[in-house]
Amino acid sequence: MTFRKILTQHIAEDDCHTLSFYQRNGGYSQAQKSLKEDQPDDLIELVKAANLRGRGGAGFPTGVKWSFVPKSSDKPKYLVVNADESEPGTFKDRVIMEKNPHLLLEGILICCKAVNIQTAYIYIRGEFVFATQRLQQAIDEAYEAGILGNDCLGSGLSIDVTVHRGAGAYICGEETGMLTSLEGDRGQPKLKPPFPAIEGVFGCPTVVNNVETLANLPYILEIGAEAYCAIGPEKSPGPKLFCVSGHVENPGTFELPMGIPLRKLIDEHAGGVWKGRKLKAVIPGGSSAHVLTADECDVAMDIESLTAAGTMLGSAGIIVMDDSTCMVDALVNLMRFYHHESCGQCTPCREGTGWLEKIVHRIAHGDGRMEDLDLVLDVCDRMVGKTICALADAAAFPAQSFVTKFQDDFVAAIQNGGSPAWKKRHPSAVGGTASHG
Amino acid sequence: MQWQFFPVFTSSPANWTGRIILANTISFCSETMKQYEWLLTRYPTRRAALLPTLRLAESDFGELGVPEMRYVADLMEIPPAFVFGVVTFYTHYRRAGTGKFHIQVCSTLSCALRGSEDVVSRITERLGIKPGETTPCGHFTLSKVECLGSCDTAPMLQCNDDYHEDLSLEDVDQLIEQLRAEAEGGQNG
Numbered sequence: 001m002t003f004r005k006i007l008t009q010h011i012a013e014d015d016c017h018t019l020s021f022y023q024r025n026g027g028y029s030q031a032q033k034s035l036k037e038d039q040p041d042d043l044i045e046l047v048k049a050a051n052l053r054g055r056g057g058a059g060f061p062t063g064v065k066w067s068f069v070p071k072s073s074d075k076p077k078y079l080v081v082n083a084d085e086s087e088p089g090t091f092k093d094r095v096i097m098e099k100n101p102h103l104l105l106e107g108i109l110i111c112c113k114a115v116n117i118q119t120a121y122i123y124i125r126g127e128f129v130f131a132t133q134r135l136q137q138a139i140d141e142a143y144e145a146g147i148l149g150n151d152c153l154g155s156g157l158s159i160d161v162t163v164h165r166g167a168g169a170y171i172c173g174e175e176t177g178m179l180t181s182l183e184g185d186r187g188q189p190k191l192k193p194p195f196p197a198i199e200g201v202f203g204c205p206t207v208v209n210n211v212e213t214l215a216n217l218p219y220i221l222e223i224g225a226e227a228y229c230a231i232g233p234e235k236s237p238g239p240k241l242f243c244v245s246g247h248v249e250n251p252g253t254f255e256l257p258m259g260i261p262l263r264k265l266i267d268e269h270a271g272g273v274w275k276g277r278k279l280k281a282v283i284p285g286g287s288s289a290h291v292l293t294a295d296e297c298d299v300a301m302d303i304e305s306l307t308a309a310g311t312m313l314g315s316a317g318i319i320v321m322d323d324s325t326c327m328v329d330a331l332v333n334l335m336r337f338y339h340h341e342s343c344g345q346c347t348p349c350r351e352g353t354g355w356l357e358k359i360v361h362r363i364a365h366g367d368g369r370m371e372d373l374d375l376v377l378d379v380c381d382r383m384v385g386k387t388i389c390a391l392a393d394a395a396a397f398p399a400q401s402f403v404t405k406f407q408d409d410f411v412a413a414i415q416n417g418g419s420p421a422w423k424k425r426h427p428s429a430v431g432g433t434a435s436h437g
Numbered sequence: 438m439q440w441q442f443f444p445v446f447t448s449s450p451a452n453w454t455g456r457i458i459l460a461n462t463i464s465f466c467s468e469t470m471k472q473y474e475w476l477l478t479r480y481p482t483r484r485a486a487l488l489p490t491l492r493l494a495e496s497d498f499g500e501l502g503v504p505e506m507r508y509v510a511d512l513m514e515i516p517p518a519f520v521f522g523v524v525t526f527y528t529h530y531r532r533a534g535t536g537k538f539h540i541q542v543c544s545t546l547s548c549a550l551r552g553s554e555d556v557v558s559r560i561t562e563r564l565g566i567k568p569g570e571t572t573p574c575g576h577f578t579l580s581k582v583e584c585l586g587s588c589d590t591a592p593m594l595q596c597n598d599d600y601h602e603d604l605s606l607e608d609v610d611q612l613i614e615q616l617r618a619e620a621e622g623g624q625n626g
Contacts, residue, residue: 246591319550
């Protein structure tokens with residue numbers, strides 16, 4: 001079977017974001033049928049059978065997540081769509097929201113039917129002003145056309161969708177941080193359990209799904225679980241948006257079957273490493289994933305293969321670095337990011353991210369010591385698994401993998417009085433004299 | 438209206454020695470008030486409407502300083518300290534003292550690999566301000582910010598609501614000229 005794009009097939013068309021375009025191309029037909037005819041349990045079983053894995057980063061089976069929501073609860077249930085997209089290297093949900101917002105809305109309707117939900121919120125990151133406008137236009141159109149509201153698509157079901165704009169915080173992409181933020185508070189994560197499926201937003205059962213995950217639902221209904229499972233590897237099938245950025249000729253979002261070889265993705269789809277240079281390193285799943293060396297890049301882009309390779313598919317944000325890259329400088333950049341984004345409630349993360357930034361910074365700026373390399377790993381050990389959410393782990397993974405896999409770069413920076421780029425900017429500086437704040 | 442006769446200072450430290458205003462001299466215009474009332478219908482709790490209401494305040498008043506935060510706190514019956522805590526937790530609200538054009542250059546890895554530092558240097562050169570500073574005329578604020586989710590079009594920046602992507606240094610020059618003309622034109626008109 002040849003691969004058919006379902007998320008991005010029409011994005012080159014001018015009016016691809018409009019309701020009329022979407023309906024002309026068969027849009028909402030799956031939701032229409034499903035809302036009237038399907039039983040919620042059958043839908044959950046279908047999504048389980050299709051083995052749809054969450055596209056946000058954790059890869060949790062979507063149908064299983066839905067089945068955790070108690071059926072007997074007398075509390076209202078909520079769907080919160082994770083559109084916070086803030087993992088460095090990731091820019092896929094933005095494409096769906098700007099170019100194909102009705103596909104997301106159709107997915108929302110199907111999820112609401114399956115889990116008996118009447119209220120959905122789309123939590124979108126505050127910086128995405130244009131995507132917010134596009135989504136709002138799509139929602140207004142859908143209300144007008146009777147697709148959302150009191151009698152969705154003539155099914156008698158009532159489903160409301162509200163776009164909720166965040167205000168700039170990486171941590172709000174973490175599901176419990178997002179729910180806290182949606183409640184109007186600072187976006188600090190909460191301990192699990194209780195999991196959101198039991199006690200989520202406003203103390204009620206809540207499904208949290210990523211934009212791309214929901215956008216897969218109409219297609220699963222269209223072709224059935226068996227055909228969907230035939231796309232890519234059995235354990236994590238389906239079409240997938242891969243984001244390639246960094247040192248490539250043609251960065252962008254590419255919709256391809258799950259399991260595509262990483263090298264093929266970089267060389268054929270993203271045009272290869274730029275300026276004819278050689279590949280040095282690749283972060284395969286957003287900046288929180290362990291980095292791969294050029295030699296480790298013969299790997300398939302799916303959840304199992306990347307886990308076996310000691311890293312993760314994560315959000316499929318692929319950051320490519322060429323052989324001119326100093327890995328010390330690259331790590332300083334990432335450590336600054338995690339230090340800045342730590343919400344501050346857990347000590348190992350609040351302090352640990354700061355220490356990591358400080359240590360790597362001093363290596364880059366000519367004040368490093370050889371024992372700093374062990375110190376980085378030691379600090380990481382004291383962070384991983386010791387905090388409420390995974391931000392501490394997300395900061396530690398790149399630190400551990402950069403320092404161990406590219407040790408030569410770090411040793412050179414320590415011995416030579418700083419990273420090459422820093423020395424170029426400060427030619428007269430001698431190691432040990434650099435000031436760092 | 439519990440702060441009716443209670444003087445408050447504007448929030449920007451530079452202004453702390455300056456003017457004193459009354460908190461109740463500001464309020465939402467009737468159109469914004471309608472939007473606020475609609476917002477309340479979308480959530481089961483009033484507090485959940487806080488983040489979007491702060492956006493309304495930001496667009497209605499132009500910025501979020503202490504008087505604006507106090508107004509929202511009063512309107513929503515939420516303690517002012519809580520509102521202040523929320524506003525300062527997030528990075529994307531337009532805080533008091535921000536220039537007319539807030540230039541936020543994405544500086545995280547994918548943009549850094551493709552030259553975001555050169556973009557920052559060029560803006561610094563053209564405007565005479567470093568990241569974190571505002572021009573004396575109040576037209577421009579420059580910030581280095583974390584990942585804006587547009588890594589495929591690196592280097593890029595956000596100016597107020599708009600993304601400017603795939604930037605060359607010439608694009609940066611052109612953008613600054615255009616914004617400068619707009620700022621000065623706005624001042625004269």
